[in-house]
Amino acid sequence: MTLFINYTLNGVSAGVIYAAVALGLVLIWRSTQILNFAQGGMAMFTTYIASTLLQHSFGYWEALVVALVAGLALGAATERVLIRPVEGRSPIDAVIVAIGFLIFIEALAGAIWGSDLRAFPAPFRQVGYVLAGHPLAFTPFDLFVVGSVLLLMALMLVLFRFTAVGLRMRASAFAPEVARLLGVRVKRMLTLGWALAAMAGALAGVFIAPKVFLSPNYMDSILIYGFTAAIVGGLESPVGSLVGGLVTGLALSYVGGYVGESFEPTGALGLLVVVLMARPSGLFSRVQPRRV
């Protein structure tokens, strides 16, 4: 029983990381119909920036804020410079650009910071809570991470539902031509979507780094699980990303725990197959699937 509780807790703390990555992917998908294969790479880069600050005696919180701001800037710049030329063209063009950017940014990180594994600190203890004599696989740091991601999701929901900017962003995603006729600067909304997405990725990158150590390609597998979470959740909404992330995190944790750690990727694949067969549009989507 303790094992089950621990696997569940583990699944939740990993799941919210996948949810944050998924949120970024969903934001970009909704606004520009592009699957951002460089999402993990961008998060890695902003985490390295934070790491550099930490090495120069900056505090954790300053480094985190800088990583988030760097995420906003990097996302906006990427959309403006790399993606805008291929928006509206065949989807394969954007995929190629994103993958090319991923390769570039991983090589750049390696050139600037080297490819040795780096430790990254956590602001809270990473020793598990103890409940009635049983050690739990849940630490104060995990609690902080879960709380932060939930806060991020809540802020996104508020942004989209209740603000003018959010309304403009949704209109730009749902009906760009009509939105332009209503005076919405659609291109700016797309840039903003990318900026927020990269910020969500930056948060995920900093939060997962203490556990898996920093290296130029440390976010690669996280991205894959983030993709899984996004698809499971329906590629539509922050809520979908959160649910998709938690389902993915839990599924991987149970598979890894009860079957074997090396079966985790298989578990992710299995989860994808089940969801695509049973509910292809994802758990939270209102979209009708197409039969080919």
Next chain:
Amino acid sequence: MISRDLVVEELSASYGAIRALNSVSFSVPEATITAVLGANGAGKTTLLRTITGLVHPSGGSASFGGVKLTGRPPEDVVRCGVAHVPEGRGVIQELTVEENLRLGGLYRRDRADLKVAVDEVYEMFPPLKERSRRSVFTLSGGERQMLAIGRALVARPKVLLLDEPSLGLAPRVTTRIMALLRDLVASDRLTVLLVEQNARSALSIADRAVVLGLGRVVMEGAAAEVAADEGLRHHYLGY
């Protein structure tokens, strides 16, 4: 005093090799309704889309109040006071009625006036007020048309371009909407350019008419004159 007419001069536009508009020239005097008529494929929709910047013209220009519209992107044309209700209404399904309305006026900074404008639209169209928090799915065709027009009016435009507002609507509803347009022209000095397949109903409320055939202006003049020209009606307007 600057003329507040909408002036179209030698406007041309092509889709690839197809010349959709060929040196179209006419003007819409302030506070009047001008109908743009003609068969399918005559270039009526292309005309509106070129004026508001969705289509890039290959020649000529459109201007309002002396300010050139062509060459600007749609989001800037709106800021010049020209609103476009597109073919098919363009009501955004995923948003509520109120969100659709608010969206129309967000680019203007005055949020207090936006609220007033939205309330005015609710007074004009009571069915919208009842459904304000609901999704657009629940609206009928006529109500969607009201929403599309209301949304364009929320920004208090000086010029309103309407593309086939009567499409798919019952005659009774069409009459009501047309009457409403006439009221707005009289009360707010709104200038209206109305594209319509249904020439007869358009000519009954319009002051002037422009008839297009294969991308060219075939006739321009007072609505009564155009309506009286039987040969023209028969050949270009189908009745």
